Amino acid sequence: MSTESIVILGGSFAGLGAAHYAFKHVIPQLPKKDGVTYNVVMVNPSKDLYWRFAAPRACASKELMPTNKIFYPIEPAFKYAGTNFRFVQGTATHVDSAGQTVSVTTAGGEQQSILYAALVVATGFTTPSPLFTQTTDAAALESVYDVFQQSLKNAKTVVIGGGGPVGVETAGEIAELLNGKPGGWFASAPKTPKVKVTLVCGDKKLLPILREAISETAQQFLNKLGCDVVFNTKVVSATKAGEQEGAKTKVELSNGKTIEADIYIDATGMRPNTGFLPKEWLDNRNRLSCNPQTLRVEHSSATRIYAVGDVSSYARGGVMDMYEAVPVAMTNLKNDLISHISGKAHSGDRHYTANLKEQQVVPIGTQKGVGAFGGYRLPSMMVNFIKGKDYMIKQLAEGTMKGDAYTKDPKWTPVQQVGKAGLSSG
Numbered sequence: 001m002s003t004e005s006i007v008i009l010g011g012s013f014a015g016l017g018a019a020h021y022a023f024k025h026v027i028p029q030l031p032k033k034d035g036v037t038y039n040v041v042m043v044n045p046s047k048d049l050y051w052r053f054a055a056p057r058a059c060a061s062k063e064l065m066p067t068n069k070i071f072y073p074i075e076p077a078f079k080y081a082g083t084n085f086r087f088v089q090g091t092a093t094h095v096d097s098a099g100q101t102v103s104v105t106t107a108g109g110e111q112q113s114i115l116y117a118a119l120v121v122a123t124g125f126t127t128p129s130p131l132f133t134q135t136t137d138a139a140a141l142e143s144v145y146d147v148f149q150q151s152l153k154n155a156k157t158v159v160i161g162g163g164g165p166v167g168v169e170t171a172g173e174i175a176e177l178l179n180g181k182p183g184g185w186f187a188s189a190p191k192t193p194k195v196k197v198t199l200v201c202g203d204k205k206l207l208p209i210l211r212e213a214i215s216e217t218a219q220q221f222l223n224k225l226g227c228d229v230v231f232n233t234k235v236v237s238a239t240k241a242g243e244q245e246g247a248k249t250k251v252e253l254s255n256g257k258t259i260e261a262d263i264y265i266d267a268t269g270m271r272p273n274t275g276f277l278p279k280e281w282l283d284n285r286n287r288l289s290c291n292p293q294t295l296r297v298e299h300s301s302a303t304r305i306y307a308v309g310d311v312s313s314y315a316r317g318g319v320m321d322m323y324e325a326v327p328v329a330m331t332n333l334k335n336d337l338i339s340h341i342s343g344k345a346h347s348g349d350r351h352y353t354a355n356l357k358e359q360q361v362v363p364i365g366t367q368k369g370v371g372a373f374g375g376y377r378l379p380s381m382m383v384n385f386i387k388g389k390d391y392m393i394k395q396l397a398e399g400t401m402k403g404d405a406y407t408k409d410p411k412w413t414p415v416q417q418v419g420k421a422g423l424s425s426g
């Protein structure tokens with residue numbers, strides 16, 4: 001009896017999607033061979049999915065976003081797969097593509113080597129601030145939030161660096177929590193806010209992927225919550241004067257100004273979790289480089305390796321893209337495996353097409369927000385209804401855990417392969 005494994009690194013939005021897709025549409029179609037079973041092995045540092053969307057509110061207040069709403073256990077979501085699903089709580093440290101093994105350090109400190117027939121890399125990204133990333137387990141992130149919420153109680157000056165959605169949402173949540181909700185629709189910015197909240201934006205407008213008029217509305221909403229926005233300015237350095245309670249952070253800006261902040265939050269972008277992969281597989285932004293249509297890693301040393309989610313070179317960021325990308329990567333994985341196991345000719349590739357429409361939904365505090373969907377501007381009330389109430393936990397969390405987006409597989413047309421760098425047999 002032998003087992004062929006589809007190994008998935010990462011157990012967040014992309015990894016969960018890939019695993020559900022594997023059970024629903026890949027494993028049932030793999031060639032039946034005497035004495036061979038197929039399984040999915042998922043490696044993830046935490047036993048829980050972290051509902052990252054809600055981080056801007058969860059970091060600010062446990063009352064507004066309780067921790068039991070932001071963590072969802074992974075293993076029970078695959079009960080239906082029985083022993084064909086194996087969860088390893090740990091971190092991948094090395095991929096040996098010649099031996100088709102992944103080295104893993106488990107949460108308990110043990111070293112494991114896991115053999116794969118196909119490998120899905122879904123290790124996402126880390127944020128510079130610990131407020132938006134679950135690095136180990138739920139308890140560790142909860143204690144980061146405890147310390148942060150304690151420090152918010154006495155803060156008089158808060159600086160947030162980064163004018164993207166994470167910076168804007170976090171500024172909105174913190175400004176509303178500390179300065180209160182604005183009086184009414186036509187309320188103006190508070191003349192003397194209790195806490196000075198400043199959002200530092202490197203660009204000439206907030207929210208780079210949205211049109212200017214929407215960015216302006218975001219700025220107005222922030223101003224009404226007592227948050228100033230500084231444009232065309234970057235945070236050059238942020239130096240904390242020690243680790244003691246109440247220690248200030250000196251925030252130096254590219255416009256020559258310096259702010260002595262009680263709290264500084266770095267919301268400037270993402271760092272792909274690719275340190276464990278061979279350097280030659282990465283692109284110039286340190287993402288896992290893959291064919292933008294097949295999502296297969298095409299480096300000559302990579303055999304049956306696929307990139308899904310924000311770790312990969314194809315991704316624009318965000319979860320919506322994955323609903324298209326996961327089926328593509330996993331279908332190509334399936335066809336590559338079938339051809340490899342059966343020795344039959346490859347049945348062709350499935351191709352991914354990026355959705356480049358203006359699309360982003362950004363709550364600003366618990367009452368307002370801005371955004372666009374499918375190229376159409378959304379009114380503030382709609383943003384609040386879709387996302388501002390609970391960061392989409394009610395609509396999406398359960399379905400994400402169950403893999404609802406992958407229950408059905410839409411029709412697609414195979415494209416015959418031209419180059420097959422990723423298909424060498426191994």
Ligand SMILES: Cc1cc2nc3c(=O)[nH]c(=O)nc-3n(C[C@H](O)[C@H](O)[C@H](O)COP(=O)(O)OP(=O)(O)OC[C@H]3O[C@@H](n4cnc5c(N)ncnc54)[C@H](O)[C@@H]3O)c2cc1C
Binds near residue numbers: 125132
């Ligand atoms: C504050 C915030 C708010 C957001 N809000 C939205 C939103 O409203 N809508 C939206 O569409 N997107 C939003 N995003 C973006 C969204 O969170 C990402 O697109 C999504 O998390 C990417 O999913 P992923 O599975 O690719 O990677 P990640 O969510 O980054 O998950 C990667 C997983 O891999 C694990 N991992 C890392 N290294 C290893 C390793 N070596 N071995 C094994 N496992 C590893 C990580 O621990 C993690 O569990 C937000 C992001 C942030 C930071």
